[in-house]
Amino acid sequence: MTLNKELLDILACPKCKGEIGLLPAQDGLHCAQCQVVYPIKDEIPIMLVEEAIAEAEWPGGVAQD
Numbered sequence: 001m002t003l004n005k006e007l008l009d010i011l012a013c014p015k016c017k018g019e020i021g022l023l024p025a026q027d028g029l030h031c032a033q034c035q036v037v038y039p040i041k042d043e044i045p046i047m048l049v050e051e052a053i054a055e056a057e058w059p060g061g062v063a064q065d
Contacts, residue, residue, distance in 0.1 A: 003045070013038075015049050023062065030055070030062055037062060 013020050013031035020029040028037040029045055036052035055062045
């Protein structure tokens with residue numbers, strides 16, 4: 001599953017409006033500022049604040065840069 005590069009360039013965290021990045025496993029979008037991951041389900045990013053999962057609770061963890 002690959003998200004369109006143009007889509008990734010325009011998406012922002014719905015909570016802080018900051019940058020988000022695609023996780024290496026391409027199963028979530030990570031906001032380093034809010035320390036949450038927005039899951040990707042059936043190739044659709046779920047960009048709802050109430051659906052965000054804390055970094056510490058994300059299965060497999062979040063790779064730190």
